[in-house]
Amino acid sequence: MANLPKINIAPSILSADFAKLGQEIHDIELAGADWIHIDVMDGHFVPNLTIGPAIVKAIRPHTKLPFDVHLMISPADPYLEAFANAGADIISIHPEAVSNVSNSLIKLRSLGKKAGVVLNPETPISSLENIMDSVDLILVMTVNPGFGGQKFIDSQIKKIQIIRQKIDQHIDRGGTKIDLSVDGGINVNTAKLAVSAGANILVAGTAAFIDGPSKYARNIADLRNSTMSET
Ligand code: DX5
Numbered sequence: 001m002a003n004l005p006k007i008n009i010a011p012s013i014l015s016a017d018f019a020k021l022g023q024e025i026h027d028i029e030l031a032g033a034d035w036i037h038i039d040v041m042d043g044h045f046v047p048n049l050t051i052g053p054a055i056v057k058a059i060r061p062h063t064k065l066p067f068d069v070h071l072m073i074s075p076a077d078p079y080l081e082a083f084a085n086a087g088a089d090i091i092s093i094h095p096e097a098v099s100n101v102s103n104s105l106i107k108l109r110s111l112g113k114k115a116g117v118v119l120n121p122e123t124p125i126s127s128l129e130n131i132m133d134s135v136d137l138i139l140v141m142t143v144n145p146g147f148g149g150q151k152f153i154d155s156q157i158k159k160i161q162i163i164r165q166k167i168d169q170h171i172d173r174g175g176t177k178i179d180l181s182v183d184g185g186i187n188v189n190t191a192k193l194a195v196s197a198g199a200n201i202l203v204a205g206t207a208a209f210i211d212g213p214s215k216y217a218r219n220i221a222d223l224r225n226s227t228m229s230e231t
């Protein structure tokens with residue numbers, strides 16, 4: 001079998017019980033999660049309001065897993081430092097929400113964080129031109145951002161394939177390995193499609209947290225196993 005890259009599962013706490021976030025994060029780590037995905041929404045860039053840096057700071061002591069912070073806020077630049085200081089490890093921005101993508105990515109690295117860029121379903125791949133040297137993670141949205149529990153948009157599979165090629169060509173030039181993450185509507189069926197297309201990080205809200213803590217280990221194992229089967 002080919003040398004398969006490790007697939008990281010990043011549960012989105014948007015689907016966790018907000019009344020006991022610390023416990024939820026602890027439980028999902030024990031269940032086998034690799035990263036914790038944190039969806040930050042401002043009610044302006046997307047039509048929903050969620051988490052700010054104070055919450056990120058409060059939950060930081062509850063796990064050692066990397067915090068993968070997805071900023072759906074505009075403007076994003078004034079808040080990069082606050083999320084970095086709150087304990088984020090990877091911070092991802094949408095190009096539409098910053099004045100200069102390169103500058104924001106450089107700023108994130110200067111804060112000692114991994115720098116990510118997020119492409120909405122309608123955001124073209126050409127947005128990645130000139131930033132491949134400045135980015136550590138590319139996140140492809142397979143729903144329109146704002147809410148959990150939406151249906152996976154199949155047309156994004158082609159985009160994932162093309163970006164995977166771009167990343168591999170970039171590695172060939174001796175660059176840093178860029179992670180390719182997929183976010184939205186991930187379940188055992190779509191996880192397999194996304195990984196076959198070249199994703200190595202799977203963000204999952206509903207599919208990770210469904211049926212409560214006693215099922216978290218099963219949920220994560222099901223997602224992981226779905227990406228390993230041959231057919
Ligand atoms: C959507 C968020 C996603 C969301 C995924 O705007 O960026 O991370 O929580 O939720 P599911 O897995 O339920 O689609």
Ligand code: ZN
Nearest residue numbers: 039070183203
């Ligand atoms: Zn997200």
